[in-house]
Every structure is written in C-alpha cells, then in structure tokens.
Amino acid sequence: MSVESAVDPEIAEKFHFTQAMLDGPIFRKYEKAMRGVWNAHDIDIEPDAADWLRITPEQQRGLLAVTVRFLAGEQAVTNELIPMLAASHRLRRFDWIMYLSTFLLEEAKHAEFFMLWHRRVVGMLEPDDCARHFLARSKTIDPTGRFEIRDIMHEGLPRYGEALTDACREGSDADVERAFVRFSTAYNALAEGVLTMPSYEIVIDSCDQWQAFPALKQGFRRILADEGRHITFGTAVCRMLIEKDPSYEELVHEVFDRYRGNVVGLVEYQKAVPGLDVAKYQAMKVRHYRSRCREMGVTPDETIIEQILDPEIDFVVGVEAG
C-alpha cells in the first residue's frame, strides 16, 4: 500500500509485542523458563525411600522439619501469586504476565514434587499428618523482647496480596505500583530471596553430609534454577518501579523492618538438623540480603546486617526459646 492508513488506537491496544519487550530482561526469563520445563514425575524417588529407613530418628525429625515447611510454603506461594498477575495486567505489562504464567506453573510443580516425595518417602500425604510436623512460627519468643516474629508465608503474603488486589480494583496506577513493591519485596526478596535460600543450602549440605537422598537434591537443584528466575523477576520489577519513583525505596525497608525478627533470628533448621555450621547460614543470609538490595537498587539497612551477625541474638525462629 502506498498510503498509510491511520491506526485506530483502540485496535492497536489489542497487540502487546514490541521489539523492546522481546529484548528486555523479563521476556528473557520467560524464554529460559520455557526451555527449562521439567516434570516432577521424572525424578526417581525410590533411592530416597531406602535412605529414609537407614538414617536415625533424630535425623528424620530434623529433615522433616525442613521439608514439611517447603511442602506448605510451595503451596502457599502457589496460592498467593494471583495478585501479581492481576497487577501486571493492570499496569499493562504483557511481558510480566507471560513470565508469571511460567512462575505459577513452576510453583505448582514444586508443591507437587514435595507432595510426591513426602507421600513415597515418609508415607505422609493428608493435611493432618503433615501438620503434626510443622513448626509454627507464632510460638517463637525472643527472650530479650526486642523482636516480634511473624509468619510471612501464611500471614504476610495474603495480607500484602489483598492490598495489591484492592489497589488493582480501586486505586491509581501509583497505588498499584506501591502495593506491587510491598508484595514483591515480601514474596520475592524477603521470603524467597533471603529467608528460604539458607534452607536450600541446609538441605543440600545435609544430603551431602549423610550421603543420602539423591532425589531430594535433584529436586532442589531444579527448584533452585526456577527460584533464581522468580527472585530476580521480583527484584527487577522493584528496581524498575523504584527508578520510576525513588520514594518507593522506603517501602522495601518498611517490609524488611516489619519482618526484622524473622530475618535476624536463626532459621529453625540451623539447629533442627544436627551437625551443621550455624554461623555459615547467618553469613549467607547477609549475602542474600545484600544481593537482593543490589538487585533492587536500594541501600541495605546496616542495622539488619549487624543484628543478623550479633551472636547474642540467637533465638531460633519457630522453636520456643530457652
């Protein structure tokens, strides 16, 4: 055609792909996720069932305290992801929606992997059986009274998710962005990116130490590859929004401050699994906190780092202190 006809903007809005989007970091994560699809049923769990019978009851209790929290946690994050999809739609970010479709599938698959593992290895499936092994964080007491311990997975994420959903329904774009930063900080940066990372290493280190559970290790390796994308999606989005409005940085610190007790206390597994180097995982938490701040483009709160490393702050999150 020699004459270009005028484009109806309402029709153009039906199309979302642009070269800039295809070249962007979030679409790249979508492509990597699509290339790396795996199936939980392809992991052979049988060797782990035999290993379970040969470790001591104390080792069984320690390991189960970790894996049951993963079983619950993966179900929680699967359930709580929808507000992020709704917010991406509201902010007209089709690349975020495409990536989040893989994120949701992966979280569901992680939950399935832990379900399969517990059913075959431990002989445990029904909610009442699993609940008996779940350490409730509300029971934690900081003997100094300085810190309050909250349950970010089962209290924090639903609350931030509800606020994000409300903002999508009734708020301005800026309201959605602020709620997105809070939600993503809690979900991706704090829960997935700081609190959970040492737990992965604890399970891998335990499997190495016991020379056991190859299926659990293999599952964790696959899950970690997915989680690397999840965490850096959330921190990348926070960075984009903070670059747009630097006042959003304060929201990141607000979320970390609310869960300060969970961050600075010892992860329960550090003491639940016998024979581990407790200090290694506190130092690791500092590394992950600094890394998440770097990815989001925010300045780390040095008081959080000092408190993580303070040997006098040694209460165990999830276990009655003393």
Next chain:
Amino acid sequence: MGTLHEWSCVELDCDYVAFGPDEDSIVAAVMDHARAAHSSFELEEMILAALEQRTEADVPAGFVAVASVRVAPRWAPSHDADALAANEKKSMEWSPTRGYADL
C-alpha cells in the same frame, strides 16, 4: 574496546571482583568462586542480575587472567581454571547446548 561484565562478591569480608567478556565465562567464574571460597553456590540468574557493564579501562592494573576472566592476583590460585572454561560451566540451570550440568 569491547564491553566487559563486572561482578563483585557481597559475602562478608570478601573483596573478590571478576571481569569477563561474556555472560557464560563470568557465570562460570562466579560459581567457581562461591564453591571454592564460601562452600556455597550462586544461582545463574542472580549473577546475571548483578552484572555491571564496564570497559577495558575499568579493569584495575595488575589483575590477572584465569581462563577468559580477570581477577586480582590473590584470587587466581583459588580458581580451578578448567571449571572456568565457558563450555565447562557448572550451571544449576538449563542450557540449550549443555542441558543440566551435574554439580
């Protein structure tokens, strides 16, 4: 002058910095560093998210080459040069050409 990628470690009391010409080589170097220096691991996506774009002029004087990356001389002996070859990358992640490498 070509673009370089810079990655710096944020582990406590660690001053490791690496410069590499491409993502694969620097990811391999950082994964080797995390294993050798901290008995830990870094995920590929997290390494990529922390890269800074640099030029040749940004590489400090005295940095030495290990495979295709450059690090401070005191860090060079800690590296397993074979592990730094990009095609030997010990990645926890899927690669279109290498699949899942075994850690």
